[in-house]
Amino acid sequence: MPVVMETPIAFDAPPHKLWTREECAVLESAGVVDLERYELIEGELLLKMGKKNPHMRAVWLLVHWLARTFGETFVVQEPSISVHPEDSPTSEPEPDAIVLNRSFLGIQGLAGPADLLLVAEVSGATLSLDLKVKARLYARAGIAEYWVVDLNGRRVIIHRRPEGGRYLDVVGYSEDEMVATLGAPEVSIRVGDLF
Numbered sequence: 076m077p078v079v080m081e082t083p084i085a086f087d088a089p090p091h092k093l094w095t096r097e098e099c100a101v102l103e104s105a106g107v108v109d110l111e112r113y114e115l116i117e118g119e120l121l122l123k124m125g126k127k128n129p130h131m132r133a134v135w136l137l138v139h140w141l142a143r144t145f146g147e148t149f150v151v152q153e154p155s156i157s158v159h160p161e162d163s164p165t166s167e168p169e170p171d172a173i174v175l176n177r178s179f180l181g182i183q184g185l186a187g188p189a190d191l192l193l194v195a196e197v198s199g200a201t202l203s204l205d206l207k208v209k210a211r212l213y214a215r216a217g218i219a220e221y222w223v224v225d226l227n228g229r230r231v232i233i234h235r236r237p238e239g240g241r242y243l244d245v246v247g248y249s250e251d252e253m254v255a256t257l258g259a260p261e262v263s264i265r266v267g268d269l270f
Contacts, residue, residue: 093117093118093119093165094115094118094119094120094165095118095164095165096115096163096164096165096166096167097164099113099115099120099167108120114167114168114169115165115166115167115168116166116168116204116208116209116212117162117165117166117208117212118165118166121204123169127199129199129226129270130197130199130226132270133197133224133226133269133270134152134153134171134172134197136268136269136270137171137172137195137197137224137269138150138152138171138172140264140268140269141172141174141193141195141256144256144259144262145174145192145258145259149174149175149176149177149192150172150173150174150175151172151173151175151186152171152172153169153170153171153172154169154170154173154185154186155167155168155169155185156168156169156170156173156185156186156187156191156194157184157185157186157187157188157216158187158188158212158213158215158216159188159212159215159216159217161215162212162215162216166212167185168209168212168213170194170195170196170209171195171196171197171224172193172194172195172197173186173191173193173194173195174191174192174193174256174258175190175191175192176189176190176191176192176258177190187216188216188217188218191218191219192219192220192256192257192258193218193219193220193221193222193256193257193258194213194218194220194221194222195221195222195223195224196209196221196222196223196224197224197226198223198224198225198226199226199227202223202225202227202228205223206223206232209221210223210234210241210242210245211240211241213234213237214234214237214238214240214241214242215237215240216237217237218237219235219236219237219257220233220234220235220256220257220258221233221234221235221242222234224269224270225247226270228247229249229250229266229267229270230247230248230249230250230266231247231248231254231266231269232245232246232247232248233245233246233247233248233254235257248266249266250265250266250267250270251265251266251267252265252266253265253266254266
């Protein structure tokens with residue numbers, strides 16, 4: 076006679092391979108994978124989401140405001156960056172925008188935590204990843220300020236004061252509120268102007 080189960084049977088996920096940056100470079104040079112289509116986060120090769128009009132518009136608006144605020148040679152769109160040395164072998168995030176503390180013309184290789192004033196992600200379908208996993212990566216790296224532009228919620232979530240692998244200050248701003256960066260507190264933008 077069948078028995079009614081009160082809780083579903085839990086199955087363990089099958090084991091999977093976690094990748095390093097070095098292994099990914101070998102795969103790319105062998106033509107096995109096109110890393111332009113993937114982002115390496117904590118050993119996982121994540122397929123980059125297709126950029127739709129709202130995402131592209133928000134990135135464009137954010138990058139142009141940052142460039143007006145800091146100067147064009149300090150703002151980079153969609154770069155690969157280095158994170159904390161412990162995370163670096165298995166992570167090479169590609170935020171939507173970064174602000175450097177010196178001109179990118181003087182930086183050799185990937186920008187690292189010491190080079191970064193601000194890291195920003197424009198987030199639609201990746202909101203959970205950006206607020207949890209990437210926030211943890213950036214906090215462990217000691218990146219002073221991390222913005223998530225939430226397309227669906229029409230808000231900006233600003234992370235500050237990294238300590239112990241997390242941000243101590245995380246504040247969401249609605250589209251009618253003004254925000255400014257730590258690096259240029261005198262220059263603000265209305266959140267709604269980023270959509």
